[in-house]
Amino acid sequence: MSDYLIDVSEILKSEGLSKNLKDEVELEPLEFREEVLQLKHVTLSLNLTNVGLGILVKGNLTGILLAQCNRCLAEFEHEINIKLDELFKKNLKEQEEDLAVTDNKINLGPIIDQSIILGIPIKLLCRDDCKGLCARCGKNLNRETCQCKQAPIDVRWDKLKEYFKKG
Ligand SMILES: [Zn+2]
Numbered sequence: 001m002s003d004y005l006i007d008v009s010e011i012l013k014s015e016g017l018s019k020n021l022k023d024e025v026e027l028e029p030l031e032f033r034e035e036v037l038q039l040k041h042v043t044l045s046l047n048l049t050n051v052g053l054g055i056l057v058k059g060n061l062t063g064i065l066l067a068q069c070n071r072c073l074a075e076f077e078h079e080i081n082i083k084l085d086e087l088f089k090k091n092l093k094e095q096e097e098d099l100a101v102t103d104n105k106i107n108l109g110p111i112i113d114q115s116i117i118l119g120i121p122i123k124l125l126c127r128d129d130c131k132g133l134c135a136r137c138g139k140n141l142n143r144e145t146c147q148c149k150q151a152p153i154d155v156r157w158d159k160l161k162e163y164f165k166k167g
C-alpha cells in the first residue's frame with residue numbers, strides 16, 4: 001500500500017478554507033486477484049476543503065493500469081478515471097479508520113489504492129470485441145486467423161443429434 005501524505009495545516013486554520021491540488025503520483029504496484037498490477041501516469045486533481053468536521057477531498061484520479069486481457073492474455077493499457085469524494089475527520093479518538101486528519105496531514109494512499117481496485121471491471125478486456133485465443137492451437141485470434149476454424153465440426157455429434165431426434 002502506498003502512502004500519500006498531504007499537509008493540510010494551512011486550511012485547518014479556519015472552516016471554509018480550501019485549496020486545489022494537482023499532482024502526478026508514483027504508486028507501488030497493486031495486488032489484485034493474485035496478480036500484481038503496475039500503474040503509470042496516475043494524476044490527482046483535487047479540491048480540499050475544511051468543512052469543520054474535517055477535510056473534504058473531492059476530485060478525480062486518472063491513470064493507466066497495465067493489465068492482462070482475461071481473454072487473449074495480451075498486455076494492454078486500461079485507462080482509469082475515478083471520482084474521489086472522501087471526508088477525513090478531525091479529532092478521531094480511535095485510529096482504526098484510515099480517514100483521519102493526523103498531525104495536520106491526511107493520507108490519501110489507502111483511498112487511492114482502494115478506489116483503483118474497486119474501479120477495476122470484473123472482466124479486463126483489451127477491447128470489447130476481443131476474439132481471444134483459439135481453444136485448439138492457442139493463437140491470438142485478434143492478430144491472426146488459424147486453420148482450426150475451418151476444420152469440419154466433428155460429425156459424430158451430428159449422428160448423436162439425429163439419434164436423439166429419433167428417440
Ligand atoms: Zn484481449
Ligand SMILES: [Zn+2]
Binds near residue numbers: 134
Ligand atoms: Zn486454432
